[in-house]
Amino acid sequence: MAMVLFHRTTIGEARSIVRDGFQDADWDFGLRDAQTGEDVSITGVWLADRALGEDDGLHGDALLEVSIDVAEEELQSFELQGLLWNGRFWVAPADFVNLHSKTRILKVDPRSSSGWHAITDPDDESGDGSGQG
Numbered sequence: 800m801a802m803v804l805f806h807r808t809t810i811g812e813a814r815s816i817v818r819d820g821f822q823d824a825d826w827d828f829g830l831r832d833a834q835t836g837e838d839v840s841i842t843g844v845w846l847a848d849r850a851l852g853e854d855d856g857l858h859g860d861a862l863l864e865v866s867i868d869v870a871e872e873e874l875q876s877f878e879l880q881g882l883l884w885n886g887r888f889w890v891a892p893a894d895f896v897n898l899h900s901k902t903r904i905l906k907v908d909p910r911s912s913s914g915w916h917a918i919t920d921p922d923d924e925s926g927d928g929s930g931q932g
Contacts, residue, residue, distance in 0.1 A: 801866040802874070804846040804889070805905070813861035813904050820897035826890060828882060843890040847883065850906075855883070864905040867896065 808816065821844040830839040846865055851857045867874070877891040 801868040802848075802871060804848060804865045804867055805850045806844065806846055806863040806865055806902075807851055807857050807859040808861055808863065809859050810861045810907060812859075813863055813907075816863060817902055817904060821893040821902075823893040828879070830879075841879075841890045843877070843892050844896045846889045846891065846896070848887040849885075851883075851886075860908040861904055862906040863902050865896065865900050865902045867900040869899045 806816075806821075823842050823844065825840045825842050826845060827838060827840045830841070831837065832839050846867070850862050874889055874891065877889040877895075879888050879890060882888045
């Protein structure tokens, strides 16, 4: 059974991800090595079990829904436990995510995306996003 996870990003990146798949990125979540105290960065794609936003410190006008078809146990080694107090968070290799998932743009902030509804709303025959079609 597929797990539904979420990823927030820019509109341009969201379109690129849907078209070409995720790319690995280096992430710094303020983590430090317990022995050396050095900063630790993690390479991969971050995914969460809920839609994160600005209140969580993440910016981006597009929310992606990632349906990943793997057993929860397969994701376990990628989970960053305790990073979210009210959710779960993973950083998995892009190749793994792309191989096992389907991604779609779930939501776009309308304040930053004029014309988005005109493109995606099949009930709006006017084509201008006004709903007056």
